[in-house]
Amino acid sequence: MKRLIQRGLMFGNLIEVSSPALVERYNRALKHLTGKTTKLDDFHIDLSGYSPEIGDELNDDLYLNPNGANRQFILLTTAQKDAPLLNIKFSTSRGILTQFIETNEAQLFALTARDAVAGELQNSVYSVDTPAKLFDIRQVTVEADTIGGHVADAGKLAKLIDRFRQEPDGWRDDVLVAEMIGLAKKTGDVTRVPISLPAMTFEQQNFWTSHFGGVYIFRDVRFPAAISSLDWRSLGTVPVPQVMDLSLRNQIADWLERNQLAEPIVQARGMDAAAVLRQKMDFILIDAADRLGIEVGDARRTELRKVAYRLGSALPEEFLGLAALLRWVEAGGPWPKINSEHPAYFYTLRGKAGKDRDLVNMLLAELAPMDVRQMYIVHKELFYAQYATWSERKKTYVADFLAREYQVDREGARTALFGAEPGMDEQQRPEMAAGPKPTRTPGRGPVSGPWGGRR
Structure with missing residues (x-):
């Protein structure tokens, strides 16, 4: 792989983490998510905050992706949106993380100026131990906050401010005022600069996964199917009408x-x-x-x-x-x-x-x-x-x-x-349009010509 790395074809565009402040923030986030820390003084991270150097140090390339089902992430900068995503288990993960960062870029820029942001790509499956479990994955929800809980604290402060404004004697409630001041020291003035990082949910109907040797799942198409890189029988019973393998x-x-x-x-x-x-x-x-x-x-x-x-x-x-x-x-x-x-x-x-x-x-x-x-x-x-x-x-x-x-x-x-x-106005050359009309019964012989149809 040395040639690829030297030419920027592998591990290219990773984000360097070398300043003591960023290393300390990363370690706090890593401890929060996994209970582990790194002793490295500098390393590189991908879109999700995964570092190949730390993976080697911990002897665990999935330290941010336990069971390969619910990927965790650490954001130190919004520049991570342009970094590659390594050790992909689901083809949708990169698009989901990129869209999450781009949608919340202003908020994440402000939050990462103070602390690391940590989160998870959550779905209803906690481990993928059988191929059938893959079909239980229909949505992925992204939730995130700083390690210091700035987003959660901002939400609490906003509620306290509403209560203060609504209660006639709120200004006399010393406990309420003290709690507001304490939270405001962490979050700043949320009335002028609101802090919000709402959970985002993404549909996951069609995707590829590296589990079970590699499986393509297409549910949101007219004729749903699963396609396995291994023998199609290895998938067992799955809830789609057609199961195939690459052969x-x-x-x-x-x-x-x-x-x-x-x-x-x-x-x-x-x-x-x-x-x-x-x-x-x-x-x-x-x-x-x-x-x-x-x-x-x-x-x-x-x-x-x-x-x-x-x-x-x-x-x-x-x-x-x-x-x-x-x-x-x-x-x-x-x-x-x-x-x-x-x-x-x-x-x-x-x-x-x-x-x-x-x-x-x-x-x-x-x-x-x-x-x-x-x-x-x-x-x-x-x-x-x-x-x-x-x-x-x-x-x-x-x-x-x-x-x-x-x-x-x-x-x-x-x-x-x-x-x-x-x-919609794509033109076809006459030779292509003249081919025989395809039948709809799969497996009755080869499809002819790169335009489709059968012999």
Whole structure:
């Protein structure tokens, strides 16, 4: 992982904590949440306040996420909203924490100027010991306060002020006045500068979790389903009508099409489909050359063409399918017949614009694992696990490519690959619209073509 760290591709944009005051605040919050403290004088924290250095010190990467079900967090600064979230157990956690900080940014800015803010992403499940428990998670509520209880004290003070104003002899109540003064010393004048950090509740209908080897749960779609990275039978009995695993390519393709969750990259508005296809083909060649021990030099496209020539008839089917699609895009070649049994099929798709776009792209990254750029962008947990298994040659190539092509313009790269929200007037090319109409019975054969439908 050293290459990734040096190039800012792992642990990048973490927040440094080095001042004695911030270390002391963090320790108070850590003691409050976990009963533990750190002896480190400086460390780095992510969006949730998790520190990889402290995780190593405590020999516990889940010290802020016991049981992996209700993530706790420590905020020292609102700048944490731009930091990555490490050790993700649920795909929704980053979005929830970011939205919580952005919604309450002014209040959190004022509160973190005095003390650390600690809180929790609460749901009704306290441990996920069976796959069925995942389906009990429907909402996540975020509650937070400073370690000194400024928000709670401000609420108490506000009530006391109302009581003081409403009671005719409130000004004679020495106990009431003394209590108000004592609280005001901690909170300041809440009549002029109110302190409020209300609990926020977020729906969690569709999400990915790393539990049980990795599971995608889609409930808020027309045809609900669960998709497991392990054998689908490992989930046991779960309350959705369709359960699949990644080996069931036809069923997943049919399900994506029926729910209208994916679109062909050659149909996507504003995408340079040819450039994307070429890059996917490069990644596939790198993988093939690495497995066969073929040197790729500096891995420029001219060198990769030589690799393709050497492989000849041994070229991967994924490469050949994308090459046929590229010929259609660039040279008006025949429309390739790529159905869901073809290894290239899921390389031709991306998540359709909408609330589940990123989640669908995570799923597609697992179904098209040689596209390392997409995997890095949308599914870092999977990327890091895969990276650890690669040869030194492939590690070097991928790290250099991502540092050169992605890090310099991350937002631009994401938009180019996955797009912004599309309008309703997207045009289809005639060849795509002319395909046969899909049936609605899953599992009766491969879905044909990247536009959907069946043979």
